[in-house]
Amino acid sequence: MTRVQMNAFRQRMVKASERLARQLATSIVEGEIEEGARLPHESEMLNQLKVSRATLREALRLLEVWGLVVIRTGPGGGPTVRRPSSGELAEHLGLMLQFQQLTLQDVSDARLALEPMMARLAAERITPEEIADLRDSVEVMKRSYDDPAQFWAQNQRFHSAVAEAGDSRVISMIVDAVKFIADGASSGVHYERAELEDVVRAHTKIIDLLEAGDAEGAASSMHRHLDVGRRFIARNQPATLRSPLRWPD
Structure with a gap:
């Protein structure tokens, strides 16, 4: 025995x-x-x-x-x-994702689950000041088609702002932790002007739905926006979805 x-x-x-x-x-x-x-x-x-x-x-x-x-x-x-900031949590969690050899596909799955939820909450809780901030991010994106660094910085600003407007601090911090590879740009994905304009149109539609208080519409549009981005990468650079995450430069 x-x-x-x-x-x-x-x-x-x-x-x-x-x-x-x-x-x-x-x-x-x-x-x-x-x-x-x-x-x-x-x-x-x-x-x-x-x-x-x-x-x-x-x-x-x-x-x-x-x-x-x-x-x-x-x-x-x-x-x-001292008191640590939520940005530090984002950095640490992002680094942990890299150490776990997770891929852009893994992060995309998480974002497709989390961000529509945050858009739904944001439609119920967003303030006029937050709507104005989101619209400002879109205006900067329109002026930044030839400045990829600025364009994707504003893209991150948009997604973070929607998460913050949802007023769920735990989920917002998790979204912040993965947003640096949200668009695939930091993983080497190349976008033409037409794709960038599609991003701006998607952001504008989401903002309109948030301002109208349409929770289900905002959640659906956010899911569609993220899914279109993932399918674009899968169609044009499928290996990128399966490659381990890289720490952004």
């Missing part, structure tokens, strides 16, 4: 440094330690927290990795509290 090793069922023990880091992180997140505040000197923290120097230093390194402190060296240095 095979003997089962009970330690196979034992949960991972949380290290003292990780437990301390979580406690300090909670204090930062809940505002007990304000952004910009400098944490006490190491000797004072050791006395207050009753932990070893190794545990404290490892906990601070974890907080630095999590983006909750900046550790400066030299006179007047030490750990200073």
